[in-house]
Amino acid sequence: MLAHLRAAGLGALADLGFRGLDNDILDPVIVTGYIATRTHKLTPGQKQANRVLAIGWAPVEHGFAHLKNWRILTKLRTDPARATRLLRALLVLTNLEINR
Incomplete structure (x- = not known):
């Protein structure tokens, strides 16, 4: 799925469950939110x-x-x-x- 999105030049919004799925920090395909801890x-x-x-x-x-x-x-x-x-x-x- 990531390869298809990247090849098409597209991206996707995702919830925090998708954190870590896309490991390319400089060119992310899946955009997730930030998570807070204690x-x-x-x-x-x-x-x-x-x-x-x-x-x-x-x-x-x-x-x-x-x-x-x-x-x-x-x-x-x-x-x-x-x-x-x-x-x-x-x-x-x-x-x-x-x-x-």
């Missing part, structure tokens, strides 16, 4: 970066939550390429409905 507090810039990433994650997470609630994914029996197009269309329609 001994390492986040700087104001890191907190702002996490807020900006959360703004990008929110619509996608809400869309998948709606798809799960509607149980659409459990009934899907089709070619994966067609499923991707179908899910993209459903996420767009869901976001339009939410923002309406």
Whole structure:
């Protein structure tokens, strides 16, 4: 997946579960947030970066939550390429409905 994204010149936003997956620090493909620990507090810039990433994650997470609630994914029996197009269309329609 990383090689495909890098070859296409694309990137992806990911949550903190993907930390360490992309080991190229100078040219990251997967952008994750910063994590705070008891001994390492986040700087104001890191907190702002996490807020900006959360703004990008929110619509996608809400869309998948709606798809799960509607149980659409459990009934899907089709070619994966067609499923991707179908899910993209459903996420767009869901976001339009939410923002309406």
